[in-house]
Amino acid sequence: MNSRGSLGDAMLRVVLEDMKRKTACLGLLCSALLFVNCHVQHRDFPVLKGPYLGQKPLGLKPEVFAPGIVSTKAYELHGCFSPDGKEFFTTRRPTFEGDDNQLMLMKEEDGTWTKPDQPHSIRTASDCSHAFPQMERRCS
Numbered sequence: 001m002n003s004r005g006s007l008g009d010a011m012l013r014v015v016l017e018d019m020k021r022k023t024a025c026l027g028l029l030c031s032a033l034l035f036v037n038c039h040v041q042h043r044d045f046p047v048l049k050g051p052y053l054g055q056k057p058l059g060l061k062p063e064v065f066a067p068g069i070v071s072t073k074a075y076e077l078h079g080c081f082s083p084d085g086k087e088f089f090t091t092r093r094p095t096f097e098g099d100d101n102q103l104m105l106m107k108e109e110d111g112t113w114t115k116p117d118q119p120h121s122i123r124t125a126s127d128c129s130h131a132f133p134q135m136e137r138r139c140s
Helices: 002-044 127-131 133-139
Strands: 075-081 087-093 102-109
Antiparallel strands (some): 087 102
């Protein structure tokens, strides 16, 4: 009976060691996938530097502004820069018929523009004039 117990203990140790190796490999694989996913998401947004989101200044001829960044497959309207030119606001609506407008913000931080995101304190376009009364004339 003693030899059977020893054999069972040895088999249990082998199984546990195998499980530890597989768990470690799975952890490394998950970490690698997470790293690659973050890298790809960051790469999807271009590096924008300079005034006007790195775009050429607007002229007299109508042109799409910042294609794929500001002008996307969604419906964007009412774009404006803050008075100091360091922030860009636009209203985005996922569908033409929808009424779920979202205020989007891009900021110039350390010379590079951030990806468009909703400001934490502002969620709808109607909040813009209350939060930034000095910009009401410029955003309309």
